[in-house]
Amino acid sequence: MKQIVSLGILLALSLSKGTAGNSNDNLQFFGGFQSHSGGIHAHHAQMRDYTKGLSPAFEIHAGFQTLGKHKWEHLYNFPAMGIGYFRGYPGKREILGTVNSGFLFMEFTTRERAAFSTRIKYSLGLAHFSQFHHPETNPDNQAIGTPFNVHFNANYSFLWRLSPHNHFTTGISFTHFSNGAYKKPNKGINIFDFNLGIRHYPGEQKPRHETPQFGPGINPLPVYNLNVMYAMGKMQKTIEPSQYNARSLSMNLSRQSDFTNRRGLGIDVFYDEYIKAEAKETRQAEAFKEYIHGAVHLSHDIVFRNLSAIFNLGYYVFYYVEPYKPIFQRIGLRYEFSSGLMAGLSLKTHYAKADMVEWGLGYRIF
Incomplete structure (x- = not known):
């Protein structure tokens, strides 16, 4: 794990x-x-x-x-x-x-x-x-x-x-x-x-610090973010020995209008070996492009300094082999380093049924 x-x-x-x-x-x-x-x-x-x-x-x-x-x-x-x-x-x-x-x-x-x-x-x-x-x-x-x-x-x-x-x-x-x-x-x-x-609570009770002043001089808002994330994972669709590799490439544009929330939209490309195996068995696809699913998503991030809790709601718009469900969800965590590099871990689901765990690396373009 x-x-x-x-x-x-x-x-x-x-x-x-x-x-x-x-x-x-x-x-x-x-x-x-x-x-x-x-x-x-x-x-x-x-x-x-x-x-x-x-x-x-x-x-x-x-x-x-x-x-x-x-x-x-x-x-x-x-x-x-x-x-x-x-x-x-x-x-x-x-x-x-x-x-x-x-x-x-x-x-x-x-x-x-x-x-x-x-x-x-x-x-x-x-x-x-x-x-x-x-x-x-x-x-x-x-x-x-x-x-x-x-x-x-x-x-x-x-x-x-x-x-x-x-x-x-x-x-x-x-x-x-x-x-x-x-x-x-x-x-x-x-x-x-x-x-x-x-x-x-051991020891003496300690006082809280005074509320700081927030304003444009501290953190100008709104802030726009564009990032790209590549993720990998493994999945198993049925009770059998075989496990399938899966990959995804995502791009997301978001707008942060306050100190704690970031909302946006993005696109995804998914590829997994199970689609390839299923396509070959049913003769639905023969080329690499036919083993992928394309999707669009809405995003909502809850921001804790460099760490964000991410929530995506997506819809498949391109495929040759029909996906399990037309809508998917993604929930996870993403950490952004000072260099703009990002690391993340998320769970992709279809109507709350787990599809795969994704481990990803990415970069914030702006």
Whole structure:
């Protein structure tokens, strides 16, 4: 899972740059524990027998609350970020086993009162399943096809202030595990749960920095960006030994009209060996140009300094072999270096069904 390691590097680079030069007076550290209790949503009939009952889990995490030294910290209402460990017991143990995950997270405050605050936390990590699909020893497991999978969690919580240093937490969350169609079967696991926990802030409570003045002299807006990205990945369409290489070339023109959002449009060219194999079998295509799909897309980027969360909605406009669905989605992360070079990791889907994980390199032209 080199793509997941790359994602961790991207996040680490962004966090290290975002906090470079910070002293302990500019960060409020904390640690926490959460207990989760929920159930798996059996979104396929094949999964119902082994996803019944509760799916308990727990997590421990540690991080820091930003205090406003940098402009972007004020724009996102002093977000927190950190690392954590998750252990869960989804569904029937003999089929799905146990899952252990290490993750990175970013947390945003949505409301703040004297007695409580509300937060939404997004976590992304690498999970290991002790049980996964095997045609002989575990054929019933259609949800997890590989030992290592992407772990995503969105948690909405209330933090109740017990004292200046301790908070009691209550929340609801959604958790997803999948390998991004790297290997089939890959129906994935979706868990909805309630959670309780405790969070501790050691040391003295530190004040926030005053809100900086934003204006044209600091960051002239609007800003236009044109970039090109080349990406590669692997996919598996059915439960078989063969995996197929895939590539994409994308160009995107966007306009950043405020400090946190960038919107635009672009074009894509997709090529994968599965299209080639399918075309040869059906005699639909014989030349290289007939193995590609051309598309257009709308883009929306959420900007965190050099790191951007990217969201694309695309439509195929050119093809010889009809695509699985006419519309695709792409969600991912992209990091831009000072030289204009970019590195990114994204998941391409068709109506939320994973198509492939893309690892890409690119360049911002302007």
